[in-house]
Amino acid sequence: MSVLEEAVIGGCTDGLGRIDEIMAGRxxxxxxxxxxxxRQAIEHILRVARFAPSGANIQPWHVYVLAGAAKDGVSAALLEAHETSSGEHMSEYRYYASDLPDPYLRRRQEFGRLFYGSLGIAQTDVEARSRQTAKNYTFFGAPVGLIVTIDRRLEVGSWLDLGMFVQNVMLAxxxxxxxxxxxxxxxKYHRILRPLLSIPPEQMVVCGISIGRARVxxxxxxMPRANVDEFATFAGFEA
Ligand SMILES: Cc1cc2nc3c(=O)[nH]c(=O)nc-3n(C[C@H](O)[C@H](O)[C@H](O)COP(=O)(O)O)c2cc1C
Incomplete structure (x- = not known):
């Protein structure tokens, strides 16, 4: 059984559907x-991704699609900010709880070990970690970068919708x-992105998405995943 099959069905002998392969392979x-x-490939991806569900079908997403000189201009501005004024910038929303309880804290620590370990970076090496963070702003060398925004007047439910859209983009x-x-x-660098991309004041920068072909x-x-019995509770099924 392939690594992918094990990831999905964990010992079962059923075949993998194409969509399972894509989800477990991403x-x-x-x-x-x-x-x-x-551009046509990205347009196709967005045409498919827009079928993400959203509460009352309000479709609360907006994407700025960057390539070529537009992407390079954004990368240069963000890299400069990362190098010279990183402490002056802050995201408009909090991604992580400041006091992360277990099992999330344990998983984040495992992520740090696996991620920096795979790059040969000691977790105590602040400069090497900063250099790795900087690579985010070059979209990791990808030819296309998306900046995803949401209207700040919407509630947390719409962020659920946005997450589904982002996942759809990556699966497509x-x-x-x-x-x-x-x-x-x-x-973090919404103040720099806003004028560069003409992002209106009501839009909040949520995340970016790099898209391209992997170098290797x-x-x-x-990154492993918890077993199903760690996050799912079943009731009412026959033994
Ligand atoms: C909303 C979101 C934001 C993320 N932000 C970053 C990021 O800024 N930089 C990065 O290198 N990875 C980022 N990641 C990738 C996660 O680290 C990654 O999804 C996680 O470790 C699981 O690994 P996998 O996606 O390879 O399975 C982000 C993931 C999500 C879902």
Missing amino acids: SACREFCDTPVP AAGRGLQSCPQETFS QETKRL
């Missing part, structure tokens, strides 16, 4: 090659053989 790509992705990309990385790091095709999933 992972965050942080090293892209510069092979261009045509994977279905076309493209890799992606969702990136909350972009929200990953054969093994880096």
Whole structure:
């Protein structure tokens, strides 16, 4: 059984559906090659991703799609800010609870070990970690970068909808053989992104998504997942 099959069905002998393969095969790509992705491919991805469900079908998403000089201009401005004035910028929303309880704290610590371990970066090496963070702002070398925003007048329910849309974008990309990385790091520099992309004041920068072809095709999933019995409670099924 392939690693992918094990990831999905964990010992069962059923075949994998195409959609299962895409979901279990997607992972965050942080090293892209510069092979261009045509505008039509991104338009196709967005045409499919827009079928994400949303409460009362309000479709609370907006994306700024960047390539070429537009993307490079954004990267240069954010890299400069990251190097010279990082402490002066802050996201408009809080992604993580400040006091993370278990099991989330334990999982985040495991993420740190696996992620920095895979890059050969000691978790205490602040400069190397900052250099890795900086790579976010180059969209990890991807030819296309999306900046995703939401209207700040909407409530938390609409953020659920937005998450589904973001996942749809990444799955539609994977279905076309493209890799992606969702990136909350972009929200920190909303003050720089706003004038560069003409983002209206009511829109809040939520995240970015890098899209392209991986420099090296990953054969093994880096980030594990909890088993189903750790997060699902069943009732009413026959034994
Ligand atoms: C909304 C969101 C924001 C994220 N932001 C970043 C980011 O800023 N930089 C980054 O390298 N990875 C980011 N990630 C990727 C996560 O670290 C990754 O999804 C997680 O470790 C699980 O790994 P996998 O997606 O490869 O399975 C983000 C993921 C999500 C869903």
